[in-house]
Amino acid sequence: MPSETFFNLPEEKQRKIIDVAIEEFAENPYEAASISQIVRRTGIAKGSFYQYFEDKRDLYLHLFDMIIQEKQAFLQQTPPPDEDVDVFEHLRWVARAGANFELSHPKLAKFGYRVVTDDVPLPEETLKIARSGGRVFFEQFMRNGVEQGVIDPNVDAGVAAFLFDLITVHYGKYMVDRLEITPEELTTSERYPLDTTEGEELFDALVDILQNGLGPREARK
Amino acid sequence: MPSETFFNLPEEKQRKIIDVAIEEFAENPYEAASISQIVRRTGIAKGSFYQYFEDKRDLYLHLFDMIIQEKQAFLQQTPPPDEDVDVFEHLRWVARAGANFELSHPKLAKFGYRVVTDDVPLPEETLKIARSGGRVFFEQFMRNGVEQGVIDPNVDAGVAAFLFDLITVHYGKYMVDRLEITPEELTTSERYPLDTTEGEELFDALVDILQNGLGPREARK
DNA sequence: ACTAAATGTGACTGGTCGGTCACATGACCG
DNA sequence: CGGTCATGTGACCGACCAGTCACATTTAGT
DSSP: OOHHHHHHHHHHHHHHHHHHHHHHHHHHHHTOHHHHHHHHHTTTOHHHOOOOOHHHHHHHHHHHHHHHHHHHHHHHOOOOOTTTTTTHHHHHHHHHHHHHHHOOOHHHHHHHHHHHOOOOOSHHHHEEEEEHHHHHHHHHHHHHHHHHHHHHHHHHHHHHHHHHHHHHHHHHHHHHHTTOOOOOHHHHSSOOSSSHHHHHHHHHHHHHHHOOOSSOOOTOO | OOOOOHHSHHHHHHHHHHHHHHHHHSSSSSOOOOOHHHHHHOOOOOOHHHOOOOOOHHHHHHHHHHHHHHHHHHHHHHHOOOOSOOOOHHHHHHHHHHHHHHHHHHHHHHHHHHHSSOOOSSSSHHHHHHHHHHHHHHHHHHHHHHHHHHSOTOOOOOHHHHHHHHHHHHHHHHHHHTTTTHHHHHHHHHSOTSSSSHHHHHHHHHHHHHHHOSSSOTTOO
């Protein structure tokens, strides 16, 4: 936890420190991220930094908490569809919200990505939740779908959840590649670049594959 | 490229160095992996190391080459099915071969995983190939499937290739988790732990989802 | 204006790193 | 033997790191 001294700081200074720190931890693996760099780039003295934070890990944990909160706030901004709507509609929302977050907060997303892939000094329990959280969530998801009769009960729920989890973590990055969205567009445009015809089509394509598979369609519909 | 001096070394010493180095680069991000550690753990002098390799990067590149070769040799050991076999059968082979490699060479797989996720000093072109290679390969794969009539031509090939790529990179790890395979089993058992009934079922489950989707099946077959 | 508490500062410590180099040891050959 | 050429060695260099601390500066209360 940052010290009270830190929270007494003018808000602008707080933000500057946090922003620079997030950038540093987004661009470098935890071990390589450098406090010396952070203080250099914020223009504060090393000693001041250590009056705000106990140590490197303390800063890291604080950033993690902030990002969790920011992401939750972001997701609640476009609330999920009702529980009883078609699960595929729900899945579509999850994928889209995740991708939009990645695009509108690329630094935060990069940070989050490192949390689940790098070696990082979070409490063991937190790590487990962050890493398997998706799977647990999606297994429930599958049960809902089966109940609704829109998911075949013979499908292996674990494998499906594994797929969903991968998708939420990686689909945003894929879309950025594919739509050739430049960093400038991310910061300048007001609307989310995925809320376009092209973007919607990509979500449709994904959900379609998951729903109907790759096999030929003549037999159905 | 390692110097001739290195290749003149007794084979056992070469292997020891390589093994320790792979372990170091598998366990740590490139920046955090330490030459000092490597020479400490192999028991050679720092100076000797720098007679074998130009620098850290040189060692890294050499390891990368070795791993590529080893993986290719491994894959050719169980050759792919004929080109004209059902693409889903082919996909099954790809996923299975990848997962088996991950299980029988966990250190190499970890190393390879870092290549595609970490920041790593490979030549730009090599990196691009390593990272997008899967997608390009799988797009061809999709074309074959459409020709065979086992893949619906309306499916978005790019999105499907994206899915395949994710799967080959991550499915092995998922299976190890799910089957609760311990590290000992990996080193002691002679046969690949995935060539079991349970393992086969997991491959079936995956291919089934990709082929038929998650939707209810009454309408088909 | 004086004081005391809060905040700011950067040189410094002890450590690790990648990489070098002057020198020691060994192997082979006459 | 002596000589020479390949190989081995570890102290050392400069750079950077996380973290500390004695001191300087600012702020606020009186």
